[in-house]
Amino acid sequence: MSKSKNKGKSPEKKSVKAREREKLRVLARMHYKKMITYPLIVFIAAVLILAVHFPTLGIDLRGxxxxxxxxxxxxxxxxxxxxxxxxxxxxxxxxxxxxxxxxxxxxxxxxxxxxxxxxxxxxxxxxxxxxxxxxQPTFGKVAQRQGMKAIALAFLAMAAVVFLFFRNPVSSMAIIFSAFSDMTIAVALMGVFGIELTTATIAALLMLIGYTVDSNILLTTKLLKRKEDTIEDAYLSAVSTGFTMSTTTLGALFVLWLISTSQTIDNIAIVLIFGLLADFMNTWIFNAGVLKWYLSRNVQGGRS
The missing domain is CATH 3.30.70.260 (ACT domain)
Structure with a gap:
């Protein structure tokens, strides 16, 4: 009886999954030059925004x-x-x-x-x-230094772990750049939307390092140590899992932002939303483009 139930449901499930994979296949077939170039343009735009419109410091950082x-x-x-x-x-x-x-x-x-x-x-x-x-302004400056030090140390620790795990400069640098770009875009959007840089939003940026790196590690592991026959199949396998992970987190953060009555919690949630939206681009387009370029040059023992 259970066998017939599974048989009855499988065609519908397969068709839904096939439609989802077909949509994602557009990304999988994109040329690696385009995949690398577009996110770099967005990153440069974010840097320019920060140069002219850096977020205002909150009272806890400026006194x-x-x-x-x-x-x-x-x-x-x-x-x-x-x-x-x-x-x-x-x-x-x-x-x-x-x-x-x-x-x-x-x-x-x-x-x-x-x-x-x-x-x-x-x-x-x-x-x-x-x-x-x-x-007092002096305490604000101390908080600024401590916040920047915390972000720098967390970023360096993440970079060290990534290098030790993959032992590959190309894939490791792609992950590190993706995380840095996520943070840069999030801070630039804070400036655009008038969200102050406070100890709370610094904490959100620290959380963002962990949230965004996991999807990059998933993609890199899938492609470098793939069991699938082609890079495209490995990418589709990773992106279907990664999208589920990221969208569930985004959904939870969006609900938190909607129901929260605290400005601090609102700011933390919206900064994480900015970073995770940027991570969709940096992981599944930029990092994937770098890995496709790397693998296409037969670095992995001739596999492409």
Whole structure:
């Protein structure tokens, strides 16, 4: 009975799988020069964007004042405009929703008196509860150095592991460049969409190294140590698995971004989404193009 059930389902499953593979076959048959060139153009564009529009540093990296008002429901843009006018400095206001509470966070430049902000807020919202946090510019610079050091060390550690595992400079450099390009594109998009570079988004970039390298390692392992007869078959086998991995992660991050009421979590989720979208291109087009070029030159003992 189970045999007949499997027989009844197999033609439909095969047809769906065949249609999916046919769509992916377009990538598998693309010439390696095009596969390498297009992602490089996007990478150069991202570098140019960063040169002219680098993301703004958050208060935890540049110093400043944060005043949190609990139990306040207000239009953040209008409140920011009113406070900026009264204080004589540009402030930023974000609303938030927590468990059983709502409120706003007011971000002001270093040197601003937090008591003055609270005094102005109490005139409109006397029943609200307030807290303040002051980050000195010197501590901000320390956080900047530590964040950049963490990214550099994580990247170097990843590169060392990749080199030790594959012991092949071409495939290893392709993986490392793909990860670097993912991070560069993600940071460039942060600048475009006005997402600040903070300790939270630095943590997201660190997570991005692990998220993006695994798909590159999957592809490289499949192609260099392939059991399939052709490079195209090995690529299709890897891409079907890799797309499933990446799309499930993207789906989870998108849901997190939709339902989150925390600006910090929103920023982490969106940075990871930017990086994973870039990784689709850098893994399955750029890295695949480099490997196709490498294998076509009979480096693997004449197999192509």
């Amino acid at each position: 400043g004042v944060v005043v949190t008002a609990y139990g306040v429901s207000a239009n953040p843009d209008q409140l920011a405009k009113d406070l900026s006018s009264a204080l004589g400095v540009q402030v930023k206001v974000e609303s938030f929703t927590g468990v059983g509470t709502t409120g706003v966070r007011i971000y002001a430049p270093a040197g601003t008196d937090p008591e003055k902000i609270i005094s102005l807020m109490k005139e409109k919202y006397p029943d609200a509860k307030y807290s303040q946090n002051v980050v």
